[in-house]
Amino acid sequence: MVKLAVSGKGGVGKTTLTAVLAHLFARDGYNVIAIDADSDMNLPSALGVKDVKPLSGLKDVIEQRVKGPLGTYKVNPKVDDVFEAYSVRNEDGVRVAVLGTIEKGGDGCFCPENAFLRAILRHAIFRENDVLLIDMEAGIEHLGRGTAKGVDLLIAVVEPGVRSFETLSRIEKLAEDIGIDRVGVVVNKYIETERSRELVENLDKPLLGVIPYSQAFIEADLENLPPYRVVDLEPFIEIKNNILRMVDR
Numbered sequence: 001m002v003k004l005a006v007s008g009k010g011g012v013g014k015t016t017l018t019a020v021l022a023h024l025f026a027r028d029g030y031n032v033i034a035i036d037a038d039s040d041m042n043l044p045s046a047l048g049v050k051d052v053k054p055l056s057g058l059k060d061v062i063e064q065r066v067k068g069p070l071g072t073y074k075v076n077p078k079v080d081d082v083f084e085a086y087s088v089r090n091e092d093g094v095r096v097a098v099l100g101t102i103e104k105g106g107d108g109c110f111c112p113e114n115a116f117l118r119a120i121l122r123h124a125i126f127r128e129n130d131v132l133l134i135d136m137e138a139g140i141e142h143l144g145r146g147t148a149k150g151v152d153l154l155i156a157v158v159e160p161g162v163r164s165f166e167t168l169s170r171i172e173k174l175a176e177d178i179g180i181d182r183v184g185v186v187v188n189k190y191i192e193t194e195r196s197r198e199l200v201e202n203l204d205k206p207l208l209g210v211i212p213y214s215q216a217f218i219e220a221d222l223e224n225l226p227p228y229r230v231v232d233l234e235p236f237i238e239i240k241n242n243i244l245r246m247v248d249r
């Protein structure tokens, strides 16, 4: 079981990376579960599926499962069956689920959706051969330590620019704060210049890979095609292999 969270600023390519990795892991025979926890919720279309009911829409069920006596929350609500029913399989057999809006609270937000995500991350159904991929936003602090504990590797996606690399230090700090000790970096939309090469070479975190800027991604988007049908998969294969190495597989 490998649990991976993909994080980064809006528009850097989190959804694209998550979708292509899901495809590659499925192609390798892994049982892949992809969860969209980003408020944009465009992972399903990047994976070629429609009409995925958000897990957060299951307010009643969620509440039933997570509510304990006297306003407390159960730490381990049972989620397997709901997850099974509320995910859609794509043509590769990837199970796609959408979390829906997470209310962002301050520290220690125990809103039902979070308890649910925590439960999914911690134990649901997972078997040895499973890969769980979560497409997240940059702000992962609301997940809290409980959720993060389940994550083997946080993949930080950045574009080669000083501002984006500043976000990276923020993501690293967040990961550390909530107890994720492994962070790997993917540089996306890479255009080779002296400065960008320098930025990448001086990265002080493990580099999982570099994906060149390419018109093919924009075309995939325009045609509403999953990116893995259109783009060069080579850089993604390298990233996938480095991920497996980093999580000791």
Ligand SMILES: Nc1ncnc2c1ncn2[C@@H]1O[C@H](COP(=O)(O)OP(=O)(O)OP(=O)(O)O)[C@@H](O)[C@H]1O
Pocket: 008, 009, 010, 011, 012, 013, 014, 015, 016, 017, 038, 040, 041, 042, 188, 189, 190, 211, 212, 213, 214, 215, 217, 218, 221
């Ligand atoms: N290597 C690349 N070269 C060119 N365009 C790219 C590349 N990677 C992604 N894109 C394009 O950038 C846009 C944003 O990508 P994507 O939706 O994957 O980002 P995101 O980080 O998930 O965004 P959001 O935070 O809005 O969900 C899309 O139009 C996508 O096709």
